[in-house]
Amino acid sequence: MKKGFILIFVIALFILSACSNSFDATKKAETLLNKNWSEIEKESMNKTVRMYMWGGDTGINQYIDEWVAPRLKSDHGITLKRVPMDAPEFLKKLANEKRADQDKGNMDIIWINGENFKNAKENGLLFGPFANKLPNVNKYVDTKDLNVQYDFGTEVENMEAPWGKVQFAYQYDEAKVTNPPQTFEELKTWVKDNPGKFTYPDPTDFTGNAFLRQLFYVSVGDVKNILDTGYDESYANKNSTYMWEYLNEIKPYLWRQGKTYPNDLTELDRLFSKGEVYLTMGYNEARAEKLIEKNIFPRTTKSFVMKSGSLGNTHFLAIPYNSPNKAGAMTTINFLLSPDAQLTKLQSTYWGENMSLDPNKLSKKDQQKLKSIDRGNSVLPAETLKQYLQPEVDAQYVTWLKENWIHEVVQKK
Amino acid sequence: MNSYIELQNITKHFKKQSVLNIPSLSINKGEIVSIVGPSGTGKSTLLRILAGLEEPDSGQIFIENQSMAGITPQDRPVVYMFQESLLFPHMDLLENVAFGLKMRRVNKTKRYELSRNMMKRVGIEGLESRYPHEISGGQKQRAALARSLIVNPKVLLLDEPFSNLDTELRKETRRWMKRLLKDEKITVLFVTHDLEEAMAMGDRVAIFRDGQMQQFAVPEDLYDSPANPFVSSFLHAGFWMGDRFIPSSTLTICNEVNDTFHHWKAEIVETFFQDSKNHLVVCLNNCEHLITLTSEKHKKVGDQVILQEKEAVNEKGGKE
Amino acid sequence: MKWYKKNNHYLLLSPALIFTVCLVGCGLIMAFLESIRAFESPSFDTYQELLAGETFITSLLYSLCIALFSTLISIIIGLLLVRSTFPVLKRLFPKLIAWTPMVFPHFVWGYMLFLLFSQSGYFSSLLNLIGLMDDKVNFPILFKDPFGIGIILTYVWKEVPFVILILMPVYEQLSRSQKELVYTLGGKSWDVFWHVERPYVFPVLYETFFIIFTFVVSAYEVPALLGATYPKMISVLTFDWFFGSDWTKQPDAFAAMILLTLMTVFIVFILFTLTKNRRIFLIQTNGENKEYSKAKKYEKLFFLLIAISTFLPLTLVFITSLTKKWEYGHLLPDFISTRGWHVLLVNSPQLQEAVLTSMGICILVLIINLLLGIPAAKGLAFYEFRGKSLIETILLTPILIPAIAIAMGVHLTFIRLGLANHWSGVALVHLLPTLPYTIKILRAGYERIGKQQEEVAISLGGHPLRIFQSVYLPQLMPSIRSLVFLVTVISLSQYFLTALIGGGAVTTMAILFFPYFKTADDSVIASFSILFAIIPIVIYLMVEVIFRLILPKQTR
Structure with missing residues (x-):
């Protein structure tokens, strides 16, 4: 019988040795970035590119599968495979691969921004700088734009290329709400007048956090105060009194008296579609269009932005350090940033999301095409959006808000 | 070595306690040996060791002069039959009986033909397509025997095969079984705790106690000259004076005390009438010994009687 | 040779044991190293902070409470249902109806109940329609409430069929004569339960208890979908820490999972040791005196209840999958369309690949499960030996430990072994959440058949494989049927492990459709839920056909 235990012991030893780590990675010389573009394009012929991206929107998925993939195949001989996966998950996978020194992974393009980009960049999970090698970036993107140079306060440094821009907007049902609030003060009054008809997602959710950030901007007075100094916790603590008081004041008038919050935007949207709440919100000024089309949101859905400002951010495409086909990834990203691909993306049939390109840099023909695109009734005019646009701040504020919201709002009785 | 089965120095321990210890045992070909003893005395262990289902801690087994060491249960010329019939519940009787042949890869037509014959011989023809839960206990036991015999074992090990049957069925079953086994000339080891059964089935009987074989002899010898007090009291065969x-067969109940010869006071604890004879179970010396006598005299439970040896009574009578 | 012969059980158990110890051990060691920040500055500070902090303790207690209530309620309802409807449930069709909820992954079932019972759900709508309720806010809050009612409801609904599955064989074994004995001695039905059923039923219930309990404590999807903002269940909390943007929170996640693991493993080990001897009761295989179907009072009524609780959510989800627009307070949808199905079947070019991959992996997982599980189950059923409780606990660990706790270590190992990003790795990792169930179910099967049949067969000259094929396999079929269901359902609904180990190179149904759960698009989610349940049924039928071919003649 003892032998049985010896056997187990041996297994345990085996495991220990299998698990132990070796951190001696040998960096391969990066020759790809020194090549010129035509060589890179040639190298990517007849290869497969695997693109990892959030897959919860049928419109976005169809844009990639039905519009992008066939054109990439015919124009560049690249087979594009879309892999639906959430950013935190593929980053965990990538971090593990890095830890195991796996030089050849299987992800070629990842769709990230903000905190995820910060984590990836700081942990050396990205390949680059590559964005400045892409002809379409150099030709059409406004590289001086702060929204392109910085991603939530983290310097981009060409480690990712901008894919699209979105702006935060609120959606409401015109049939139920005649006069939507224009400022946070008006929102407070509106919430008190319509108890149970408003809520916001838990700030662990992307959207819920963005809602809080905008209130935080009001709380600190001017966004410049936090934009220039970077992350400063003591400053944030001192200047957040207004925000916490505001949230606690409206709490009893929220959906379910603020005893619970929707876990994510999906739940808020569902509440809105069932008429349990009258307002929803989200990081994409055109998001209502497709939901209306699918009969999830009522036809009378309209959107508004607060006069105090509306957050805008850019999302990006990056290449993992261990991508097996970096040339193909670069070619694909370049294609996705072509005016053609970007204008198609803007149309509400697929995605309806704003371009990352500078409209002024487009050709006359493309500019005309841009003008002719009807983004739908629920989308605010470009001028209004631009007028109230506000930048994102350091990604660490996201975490700070998430944690403090729990003590300051949820756990307070 | 002329004997068919030969056991030498077989010992078996379980949790440091000796459960079986047999210095030697030999059994002849075609013999039916009954093994009897109180429960928990290693009878079944002996059968399991013979069958190869368990390994002895030491000792050797020879069957037809061939050592069984290292021979798997499958390859031994031995079949073990359990207390319960243990027919496979998911097979019909024909499949059950044919099982051993199937294991030996006998083809289907052949094995079903053989099985039908065997079922006829054990008297369960016509039940081929029945399932075990549809037939009676006696039929099950017959089927189980058929299943064991179909592989032509040289040795058959029966572990209390009748214990789940009622008395009449038991007697009937054991009679035809003995006849059948004798016809087939199979060497049989038969474990039971029922004395009557052991005597009826066995050519020779082995008596076990605490893993030790006490005596191994033909029934008459056991009764007439038991090896030790355990055997005698187990058989109710008589008692020891120094x-x-x-032997109880030499005792008789007498009415008056005769001082010339040994006599013993006894109390009657049970009386029953069987086989046209009146049987008395009496206990001697404050119930140290129990013996069974037959007597013409009618006695009641609780009566005090005096026992004397028959010869002594006869002698006395002769003198008078 | 001799050692091998004497220690047959170790040989039987070692494949499953080696597999479990390797994977779980590796995962746990990595998790522990992470939790003490072994690669930076090793210390136990994380543990101290956790145990001192309110958040962790609250959510741990909250999880324990929810798990306890869900488990107890499921077991009591399951026991009552089996007792009262047993004769009906023995028949194939009613049995399938009772088991149907098991075909759906937990989160799908949670979603179905949400459609029924949320404030704007179908019942609320129905009450409004018949004029009993004028506003949806008056409907009782059952989901996302601080008491976790919705979570408990979902678990109970899902676990009751599991309890029925486990208890059915026990009730099939119960002896009628013992019952009659109690009646003749003047016992009432309670005495029958206590003296005849309890000795057989309770050991099984103990096991069922901690299987469900540990599952509920560490499962993520349902509380994430239906839980309130505060308090959060421990699994949700650790998940947030693990996947959160703040990567410095990772040690907290691992530490919390290690603590949870220690606690559950400890509880289970104690329970095993305490209940070890009671299993003996189960080893009784006298096929006679079985209870024959005897109609009971209200059994039809109870069965109707089971049928309704199965079909109501199913019907609703089916209608929802075809709904275009459904106003609150209307009995039926206002407009119907096949858009949801269209999105799934037409607009998903990867669907075919996903279906085939999923089925391939399921079948592979099933085969390996049987190969590892059958010997291990036999070893546990037929042998008594030192350290049995320990080995039982080890074999059960994969379902006692939250998947994310060991996922990282397993992933690192698989990368080294070249199994990551490959279907073989995914199939192996799916063994973790399935093998313990396989062993449990098969073990019960073996115990029911008994060891003596093997000895008879050996004595008649059967060699192990032949004996298995002709004696045990046919009699294990009922057990194998239930585990085919269980294993395919579990394997299909694995999202996180598949995503990490398969790395996106392996597209299963879960990978393809899980993201849709993050939309408010009910018709797509509903269609997806149905599609998800069809696959286990297809695989079940396939396995059935294969077995029909392998086993020439069948009695059951």
Whole structure:
């Protein structure tokens, strides 16, 4: 019988040795970035590119599968495979691969921004700088734009290329709400007048956090105060009194008296579609269009932005350090940033999301095409959006808000 | 070595306690040996060791002069039959009986033909397509025997095969079984705790106690000259006076005390009438010994009687 | 040779044991190293902070409470249902109806109940329609409430069929004569339960208890979908820490999972040791005196209840999958369309690949499960030996430990072994959440058949494989049927492990459709839920056909 235990012991030893780590990675010389573009394009012929991206929107998925993939195949001989996966998950996978020194992974393009980009960049999970090698970036993107140079306060440094821009907007049902609030003060009054008809997602959710950030901007007075100094916790603590008081004041008038919050935007949207709440919100000024089309949101859905400002951010495409086909990834990203691909993306049939390109840099023909695109009734005019646009701040504020919201709002009785 | 089965120095321990210890045992070809003893005395262990289902801690087994060491249960010329019939519940009787042949890869037509014959011989023809839960206990036991015999074992090990049957069925079953086994000339080891059964089935009977074989002899010898007090009291065969054994067959109940000869006071604890004879179970010496006598005299439970040896009574009578 | 012969059980158990110890051990060691920040500055500070902090303790207690209530309620309802409807449930069709909820992954079932019972759900709508309720806010809050009612409801609904599955064989074994004995001695039905059923039923219930309990404590999807903002269940909390943007929170996640693991493993080990001897009761295989179907009072009524609780959510989800627009307070949808199905079947070019991959992996997982599980189950059923409780606990660990706790270590190992990003790795990792169930179910099967049949067969000259094929396999079929269901359902609904180990190179149904759960698009989610349940049924039928071919003649 003892032998049985010896056997187990041996297994345990085996495991220990299998698990132990070796951190001696040998960096391969990066020759790809020194090549010129035509060589890179040639190298990517007849290869497969695997693109990892959030897959919860049928419109976005169809844009990639039905519009992008066939054109990439015919124009560049690249087979594009879309892999639906959430950013935190593929980053965990990538971090593990890095830890195991796996030089050849299987992800070629990842769709990230903000905190995820910060984590990836700081942990050396990205390949680059590559964005400045892409002809379409150099030709059409406004590289001086702060929204392109910085991603939530983290310097981009060409480690990712901008894919699209979105702006935060609120959606409401015109049939139920005649006069939507224009400022946070008006929102407070509106919430008190319509108890149970408003809520916001838990700030662990992307959207819920963005809602809080905008209130935080009001709380600190001017966004410049936090934009220039970077992350400063003591400053944030001192200047957040207004925000916490505001949230606690409206709490009893929220959906379910603020005893619970929707876990994510999906739940808020569902509440809105069932008429349990009258307002929803989200990081994409055109998001209502497709939901209306699918009969999830009522036809009378309209959107508004607060006069105090509306957050805008850019999302990006990056290449993992261990991508097996970096040339193909670069070619694909370049294609996705072509005016053609970007204008198609803007149309509400697929995605309806704003371009990352500078409209002024487009050709006359493309500019005309841009003008002719009807983004739908629920989308605010470009001028209004631009007028109230506000930048994102350091990604660490996201975490700070998430944690403090729990003590300051949820756990307070 | 002329004997068919030969056991040498077989020992078996379980949790440091000796459960079986047999210095030697030999059994002849075609013999039916009954093994009897109180429960928990290693009878079944002996069968399991013979069958190869368990390994002895030491000792050797020879069957037809061939050592069984290292021979798997499958390859031994031995079949083990359990207390319960243990027919496979998911097979019909024909499949059950044919099982051993199937294991030997006999083809289907052949094995079903053989099985039908065997079922006829054990008297369960016509039940081929029945399932075990549809037939009676006696039929199950017959089927189980058929299943064991179909592989032509040289040795058959029966572990209390009748214990789940009622008395009449038991007797009937054991009679035809003995006849059948004798016809087939199979060597049989038969474990039971029922004395009557052991005597009826066995050519020779082995008596076990605490893993030790006490005596191994033909029934008459057991009764007339038991090896030790355990055997005698187990058989109710008589009792010991010092070194001298007094078989119960030599005892009789007498009415008056005769001082010339040995006599013993006894109390009657049970009376029953069987086989046209009146049987008395009496206990001697404050119930140290129990013996069974037949007597013409009618006695009641609780009566005090005096026992004397028959010869002594006869002698006395002769003198008078 | 001799050692091998004497220690047959170790040989039987070692494949499953080696597999479990390797994977779980590796995962746990990595998790522990992470939790003490072994690669930076090793210390136990994380543990101290956790145990001192309110958040962790609250959510741990909250999880324990929810798990306890869900488990107890499921077991009591399951026991009552089996007792009262047993004769009906023995028949194939009613049995399938009772088991149907098991075909759906937990989160799908949670979603179905949400459609029924949320404030704007179908019942609320129905009450409004018949004029009993004028506003949806008056409907009782059952989901996302601080008491976790919705979570408990979902678990109970899902676990009751599991309890029925486990208890059915026990009730099939119960002896009628013992019952009659109690009646003749003047016992009432309670005495029958206590003296005849309890000795057989309770050991099984103990096991069922901690299987469900540990599952509920560490499962993520349902509380994430239906839980309130505060308090959060421990699994949700650790998940947030693990996947959160703040990567410095990772040690907290691992530490919390290690603590949870220690606690559950400890509880289970104690329970095993305490209940070890009671299993003996189960080893009784006298096929006679079985209870025959005897109609009971209200059994039809109870069965109707089971049928309704199965079909109501199913019907609703089916209608929802075809709904275009459904106003609150209307009995039926206002407009119907096949858009949801269209999105799934037409607009998903990867669907075919996903279906085939999923089925391939399921079948592979099933085969390996049987190969590892059958010997291990036999070893546990037929042998008594030192350290049995320990080995039982080890074999059960994969379902006692939250998947994310060991996922990282397993992933690192698989990368080294070249199994990551490959279907073989995914199939192996799916063994973790399935093998313990396989062993449990098969073990019960073996115990029911008994060891003596093997000895008879050996004595008649059967060699192990032949004996298995002709004696045990046919009699294990009922057990194998239930585990085919269980294993395919579990394997299909694995999202996180598949995503990490398969790395996106392996597209299963879960990978393809899980993201849709993050939309408010009910018709797509509903269609997806149905599609998800069809696959286990297809695989079940396939396995059935294969077995029909392998086993020439069948009695059951």
